Amino acid sequence: MNKIQTVTLLFLLQLASVFAVLPERMIAASSGGHWIAVTILFAVELLLLWLYLKALSLFPGKTVVEICIGAWGKWGTRLAVIPLLVFLMLDLILLAYYQSIEIKTVLLQQTPIAATSVLFVFLCLYGAWKGLAVIIRASIGWFFLFMPFVLFSVLISIKNFKFHYMFPLWSGSMSFLFHPDFYVGTVIFAGFLFLGMTSSETRIGFGKAAGAVGFSFVFALFSVYIPLLLFGQETAIHLQYPLLLASDTIDMEWVVFDWLPSFYVVSSSALGILKVSVLLWMFVSLLHRLFMPKANSRWILSFACVILYLSCQLIPNIGVLNSYLYLNSYFCLYATIVFPILVFLAAQRRRKKVSA
Amino acid sequence: MSVRMLKALAAALILVLPLVGCWDTKDINKQYLPAVMGIGKGRTDKYRVILQIPNASGKTQFLEKEAKSISKAVDLIRTDSEKNINLVHLRLLILDKELARQGISNIVNFAVRANDISIKGMVAVVDGDFEKTLYHEISPTPEVSSYDFFSEEAGWTPNQSILRIWEAYRGLNSYSEDMAIPMLSNGDRTLFTFKGTAVMREDRMVGTLSKDETLLYNLFKGKYSRGTIEVAQNTSVMIEKAKIKHHRHWSDNGPSLVTDITLGVVIMESPRDKKHAQIEKEMREQLSRQFNQTVKKIRDYHSDVLGIGMIFRPRLSERSINEWKSKWFPMLEQKINVHVNILNEIYLKDPDVGS
Numbered sequence: 018m019n020k021i022q023t024v025t026l027l028f029l030l031q032l033a034s035v036f037a038v039l040p041e042r043m044i045a046a047s048s049g050g051h052w053i054a055v056t057i058l059f060a061v062e063l064l065l066l067w068l069y070l071k072a073l074s075l076f077p078g079k080t081v082v083e084i085c086i087g088a089w090g091k092w093g094t095r096l097a098v099i100p101l102l103v104f105l106m107l108d109l110i111l112l113a114y115y116q117s118i119e120i121k122t123v124l125l126q127q128t129p130i131a132a133t134s135v136l137f138v139f140l141c142l143y144g145a146w147k148g149l150a151v152i153i154r155a156s157i158g159w160f161f162l163f164m165p166f167v168l169f170s171v172l173i174s175i176k177n178f179k180f181h182y183m184f185p186l187w188s189g190s191m192s193f194l195f196h197p198d199f200y201v202g203t204v205i206f207a208g209f210l211f212l213g214m215t216s217s218e219t220r221i222g223f224g225k226a227a228g229a230v231g232f233s234f235v236f237a238l239f240s241v242y243i244p245l246l247l248f249g250q251e252t253a254i255h256l257q258y259p260l261l262l263a264s265d266t267i268d269m270e271w272v273v274f275d276w277l278p279s280f281y282v283v284s285s286s287a288l289g290i291l292k293v294s295v296l297l298w299m300f301v302s303l304l305h306r307l308f309m310p311k312a313n314s315r316w317i318l319s320f321a322c323v324i325l326y327l328s329c330q331l332i333p334n335i336g337v338l339n340s341y342l343y344l345n346s347y348f349c350l351y352a353t354i355v356f357p358i359l360v361f362l363a364a365q366r367r368r369k370k371v372s373a
Numbered sequence: 374m375s376v377r378m379l380k381a382l383a384a385a386l387i388l389v390l391p392l393v394g395c396w397d398t399k400d401i402n403k404q405y406l407p408a409v410m411g412i413g414k415g416r417t418d419k420y421r422v423i424l425q426i427p428n429a430s431g432k433t434q435f436l437e438k439e440a441k442s443i444s445k446a447v448d449l450i451r452t453d454s455e456k457n458i459n460l461v462h463l464r465l466l467i468l469d470k471e472l473a474r475q476g477i478s479n480i481v482n483f484a485v486r487a488n489d490i491s492i493k494g495m496v497a498v499v500d501g502d503f504e505k506t507l508y509h510e511i512s513p514t515p516e517v518s519s520y521d522f523f524s525e526e527a528g529w530t531p532n533q534s535i536l537r538i539w540e541a542y543r544g545l546n547s548y549s550e551d552m553a554i555p556m557l558s559n560g561d562r563t564l565f566t567f568k569g570t571a572v573m574r575e576d577r578m579v580g581t582l583s584k585d586e587t588l589l590y591n592l593f594k595g596k597y598s599r600g601t602i603e604v605a606q607n608t609s610v611m612i613e614k615a616k617i618k619h620h621r622h623w624s625d626n627g628p629s630l631v632t633d634i635t636l637g638v639v640i641m642e643s644p645r646d647k648k649h650a651q652i653e654k655e656m657r658e659q660l661s662r663q664f665n666q667t668v669k670k671i672r673d674y675h676s677d678v679l680g681i682g683m684i685f686r687p688r689l690s691e692r693s694i695n696e697w698k699s700k701w702f703p704m705l706e707q708k709i710n711v712h713v714n715i716l717n718e719i720y721l722k723d724p725d726v727g728s
Binding site for chain 2: 262
């Protein structure tokens with residue numbers, strides 16, 4: 018049972034990042050053959066996931082931090098974790114700001130971000146306060162509450178599809194690899210990092226994790242191709258929230274609610290809350306374990322939330338958000354590519370030590 | 374006070390947080406919710422904006438202002454009106470023909486950019502007197518709205534074209550299709566009469582299609598069901614289904630397209646002894662002639678309003694897609710063959726069969 022919950026949480030975290038960044042960034046990064054870019058992202062993720070889980074399976078019952086401490090000692094681990102912490106904090110701020118601005122744009126145009134983000138940060142504080150075990154359990158409820166909305170808002174626009182906008186299917190060049198927006202998309206990898214910090218009874222194997230990632234890959238393709246099939250590449254590239262606008266193209270009188278994008282915003286913000294809670298919990302527990310073992314972790318958490326809230330207010334506009342996202346993609350690459358490899362190497366080294 | 378009490382108090386205080394959703398809220402009875410926005414040429418300024426606001430008593434209220442930009446005009450209306458104006462229920466954007474001739478990219482951009490206007494709203498062009506059409510009212514019947522005119526779940530028929538704001542925005546940007554906007558004017562007993570379709574090249578109106586010619590446009594867009602065609606004196610048929618097959622060729626002279634349209638029709642009216650085969654032949658000849666004339670007309674407008682670029686898109690490279698409108702579309706050779714299949718889904722037999 019616990020394993021199903023963990024798999025669900027992994028899937029929902031993947032989905033949260035897919036909806037928040039993927040359509041806009043992939044359409045900006047590549048002018049044709051978007052599936053290549055999406056597939057490359059997910060293939061890399063699977064590889065990293067395998068390394069990460071392989072390392073973990075060698076030491077059942079131990080978290081990534083303990084594995085690293087065993088291999089490199091406390092200072093070595095601290096050094097390895099610092100960029101990860103920077104990534105987590107930046108990603109938290111950007112995600113919270115992004116969700117608040119999405120709520121403001123679509124639902125509450127008069128309400129200042131200061132007011133909406135209070136509620137947002139508070140809910141995330143509550144989630145992280147309860148700890149990862151509770152979030153993992155809650156994910157089942159989340160799944161049943163919001164997946165129908167997600168599916169509904171994603172698939173309802175199928176009536177307006179123009180399938181010929183899928184072409185060109187093959188752009189011939191890999192130019193998206195040199196586009197910064199493609200690397201912003203790597204934040205979807207951050208979803209699996211929490212797997213290394215769960216307790217042993219909720220730990221899952223590679224097969225199940227790959228299943229969750231594979232399932233979210235389908236949604237990732239949907240999220241990129243739905244705006245493309247409706248608007249076409251040349252139009253979608255101008256849109257800030259392509260998937261959201263896609264659900265606004267539907268005009269059906271039998272749908273009770275006139276304003277269909279609100280379904281999308283509500284479900285994607287709910288997923289956002291889940292992701293921010295998990296990242297917040299990771300941030301606090303890493304900080305607590307490695308840097309401030311004496312401080313009460315709940316004080317650290319409260320303090321982190323205050324910083325999170327204040328930083329959201331300091332971002333002046335979405336252009337600045339973008340420049341931070343580009344900056345954050347360096348840390349993201351470290352946290353999601355270098356860090357799992359480091360953990361893998363640590364595990365190998367530790368095992369040699371033990372067997373020698 | 375016990376710890377338990379304190380906790381309960383804290384929990385109660387937390388309930389205050391959802392109140393942020395009520396920030397700056399305005400009661401619905403303190404709001405005007407316009408359903409139609411008319412944008413015309415101003416007498417003194419660039420734009421003249423007219424808002425039609427239906428109210429509960431079945432009447433329509435009209436508000437109007439002129440300004441250099443649309444949002445400023447709406448703002449001026451808001452300044453003078455007693456209630457707040459909220460555009461979330463705007464369903465129909467009616468443009469003056471003059472403006473459409475000069476280009477509508479600013480207007481469409483405004484409608485997509487403004488996040489209170491839903492992009493599923495519809496766009497139409499006034500062919501005739503702009504002011505008269507916008508201020509036209511029929512005797513108050515509260516359940517009739519100008520929006521129902523286009524609604525596929527209400528009064529829409531295959532003679533009318535239909536264009537939504539997001540489709541207009543796509544038409545402005547797309548490399549492989551142009552858009553067509555329905556044209557209206559005020560009706561006598563009805564709110565509007567349909568006048569035909571405005572053919573656009575990028576953001577500019579370059580020509581018109583009549584009501585009959587609109588049929589071909591709708592056939593290409595896959596919207597055809599239940600349209601009635603008059604074949605000859607006293608003979609008319611209804612289209613039940615239509616099958617369209619495109620044969621694409623690409624030679625050294627550029628693209629060419631042969632389209633086979635197979636119409637499944639039901640005879641609605643015909644003289645007593647007229648044979649089905651004859652109706653079929655007449656119809657085939659008439660429609661072939663008409664469709665090929667329409668195609669030629671559209672080609673002379675240099676507007677890919679039928680979306681031929683979309684048909685060729687799977688075969689084109691990214692570069693040729695970019696060049697479609699400027700280079701390849703003018704070289705296009707197009708021909709339409711009509712086939713007619715008479716479906717006998719009525720109570721009478723074919724006179725030919727019995728004798």
